[in-house]
Structures are given as structure tokens and as C-alpha cells.
Amino acid sequence: MKETCGIVLVGMAGYGEKYLNTLDGQKRFSWINGIVDIHPERSAYLDKIRSHNIPIYDSLESFYEVDTADLAIISTPIHLHAQQAITAMENGSHVLCEKPMTGSLEEAEHMRQVRDRTGRFVAIGFNWSFSDSVHEWKQDIQQGLFGAPIRGRTIVLWPRDEAYYNRSNWAGKCYGPNGEPIFDSIANNATSHFFHHLLYALGDTVEHSAKLHSLTTELYRANPIETFDTCAIRAKTDQDIELMFLASHAVNRKHGPQFEMVFERATIYYNAGGNMKAVWLDGTEKSYGDPESEHMHKLDVCIQAILQGDSDIRCGIEAAYSHLLGIKSMHEAVPDIPFFPPDRVKRDSETMVTYVPGLAETLMECYQEHTLPGESNCSWAYTGQTTDVPDEDYPY
Known part of the structure; x- marks a missing residue:
């Protein structure tokens, strides 16, 4: 059983701050291998990220050029979900993608095909479904x-x-x-x-x-x-x-x-x-x-699945x-x-x-x-x- 789960967070402002707050509260900041954001200055967590020497990248591709992650958290605008999830899976990461999954059936089907081919899981962050x-x-x-x-x-x-x-x-x-x-x-x-x-x-x-x-x-x-x-x-x-x-x-x-x-x-x-x-x-x-009290339980479910080597995800x-x-x-x-x-x-x-x-x-x-x-x-x-x-x- 793995003891840690390396994480790349895509999107550190807005909803991404909820993930940072949860990881911070769980004393798991050291699990963050990298952050991807083109405007990191918009996040209240920028100074803390820097104090932990967590590198910030302007694209997911540039992160994978130098590092890997067990879990990619996609917390970006809807129209970026599919391609970023696919990039993450192609580079060996499991994915926790914020809701909605994507904007079209075609993108969703592409995500499904890549998931099946790579053997990575894709969790879609509808909060209650993980509670x-x-x-x-x-x-x-x-x-x-x-x-x-x-x-x-x-x-x-x-x-x-x-x-x-x-x-x-x-x-x-x-x-x-x-x-x-x-x-x-x-x-x-x-x-x-x-x-x-x-x-x-x-x-x-x-x-x-x-x-x-x-x-x-x-x-x-x-x-x-x-x-x-x-x-x-x-x-x-x-x-x-x-x-x-x-x-x-x-x-x-x-x-x-x-x-x-x-x-x-x-x-x-x-x-x-x-x-x-x-x-x-x-x-x-x-x-x-x-x-509603289990708002971020989706993150725990995904981390535990990776630590235990389980690819079954509730949602x-x-x-x-x-x-x-x-x-x-x-x-x-x-x-x-x-x-x-x-x-x-x-x-x-x-x-x-x-x-x-x-x-x-x-x-x-x-x-x-x-x-x-x-x-x-x-x-x-x-x-x-x-x-x-x-x-x-x-x-x-």
C-alpha cells in the first residue's frame, strides 16, 4: 500500500482554493508536486505555495515534462476539462475533474476511451455522490x-x-x-x-x-x-x-x-x-x-483509491x-x-x-x-x- 499520493493541482484560484485549504488542513501540502495556473497571483494561497517551494507551471504539459503525479485535480473552466483530463491520463495520472464533466458528448466519449486505454480512473466532482x-x-x-x-x-x-x-x-x-x-x-x-x-x-x-x-x-x-x-x-x-x-x-x-x-x-x-x-x-x-457536510470527501475517496490500488470510483x-x-x-x-x-x-x-x-x-x-x-x-x-x-x- 502506498503511503503518499503525489498531486498536481490544475487551477489554484477560485474553487482550486478549496482543494488547497483541504490539503492544508490534512497536513498534505507536501504531497503537492506542482501547481498549474496561468494567473497564480489571483490565489490567496500564492505565498504559502511559494513558501513550500511548490513549483508553478503555465501548462499541464510543462509540468509533465519534469515531474509526475498520482492524481491530477482539474479545477479549471468547463471547456478545459476534457483536454486536461486526457493529458493527465496520458501521462500516468488518475484524475479528479470538477463538475460538470465537460461540455459535449464527443469530449466525454474521448475521455472514456483514454481512461479505458490507460487504466487510470476519472472521478467527476459532484460532491454528494462521494459522500x-x-x-x-x-x-x-x-x-x-x-x-x-x-x-x-x-x-x-x-x-x-x-x-x-x-x-x-x-x-x-x-x-x-x-x-x-x-x-x-x-x-x-x-x-x-x-x-x-x-x-x-x-x-x-x-x-x-x-x-x-x-x-x-x-x-x-x-x-x-x-x-x-x-x-x-x-x-x-x-x-x-x-x-x-x-x-x-x-x-x-x-x-x-x-x-x-x-x-x-x-x-x-x-x-x-x-x-x-x-x-x-x-x-x-x-x-x-x-x-453537504462532506463537501470535499471526493478528494479523500480519490486519494484512498490510489493508496489502496483501487480503480473503482463512486462517481x-x-x-x-x-x-x-x-x-x-x-x-x-x-x-x-x-x-x-x-x-x-x-x-x-x-x-x-x-x-x-x-x-x-x-x-x-x-x-x-x-x-x-x-x-x-x-x-x-x-x-x-x-x-x-x-x-x-x-x-x-
């Missing part, structure tokens, strides 16, 4: 403790300010400067964990998510972006299980994530700050803890495919995403949040009633289009 609480719950689902699944729903209302959309030149964009697929949106970034979670929990194995059969899609935007900041989705799996996902950044109050999964004999509940628990029809309860490429296909289907269903009516959009001069008054309440009501805005009396809403997800899009 012990979700892992235990998924095992109980597979063992039939709750009976057959019937339906699930999730709502996430997270305000995002002007700075969030100005944080990079790819925020809210469909494509990068060279045509690279990005599709950065509320469903493909900040709240992607929770859309993916509905699918992952119902996967047949630890390494798979439920397959999508169809989606009914409503997308909206209040902010001046190319994609969407608000979505209302009703998905059907290939087992005819209904899943609803409601999310918005264009709100002036925070709520969630909150989710509920109904089975034949029990219902699973979660609301932010509490524990995920199952409640059976006879009143029996079981608590699984709070998956890899196959598990992330359904989320990727869901995003693809959303944009195909609504290629021209409508803005909310201008007279309904406000901007808070203190918080710098652009929001739609009453939107949070409307989405909460939709969550309670199992409806989409276009199925209610919302004057700004349209009736969502239902599109099929071809089974051949799943390559496994």
Missing part, C-alpha cells in the same frame, strides 16, 4: 429497503450577484473563444450537484446514474447571459420515474437545496442544514447525516453521463432562451442581484404542487417542450 451518507442511502435503495422509486423533486434558490457573472470570460456562455462547448448555467454549474443527485441516487450500480428517457424543459434568464439563470425541468427515467428540478439565481432570497424522493414504502427528505432521512409509512425513521464518467445528456437536451429543446419580461426584472442596488420579484414564491409553489411554471397561471411562463433522450447516446 458516505449518499453512498449508504444508495445501497439501501439497491437493496430494496424502500420499495420501488416513484418520483423525486429538488428545488434550489441561490441568488447570484453581478460579480458572479463577471468572474470570468466564460461565465454564462455557450461556447468558448474557439468554439469550445461550455454551456455554463445554473444547471451546469452552481446547482448541477443537485440535478445530478436525483439521477445518481437511482442508478443501478454505484458507478451509474439513472438513464434519462425524456425531459420537459422551461428555461429563462433575467441576467444578460447566453444561457439561463432559471430552469424548471420534469424528467422521466427509462424506468418511468418522474424527477422534477427547479432552480434559479434570479431570486432575492436563498432556499435549499431541498429534495424529496418518494418510494413505495418510504419517503426520503432533505433540506439544507439538516440531515437526509428516510421515513417509512409506519413512522420508522433512519438518518443518513448531511451530505466517474458513466455516472456523469445522464447530467451531461440532460444539459444537452435542455439546450436543444430551448435553443433561444427567453428573457423574463423587462418590467418584471429588478436589480438590488445593495446586493447587486438581478432578480424577479415573486419568482422564488412561484417556484416554491411549483415544488409543492409538482407543476412547472408553464402549467400554472404565470403570465411570463411558456409551456415546456418534451424531448426524448435517445438510448444510443449512452455508450455503456
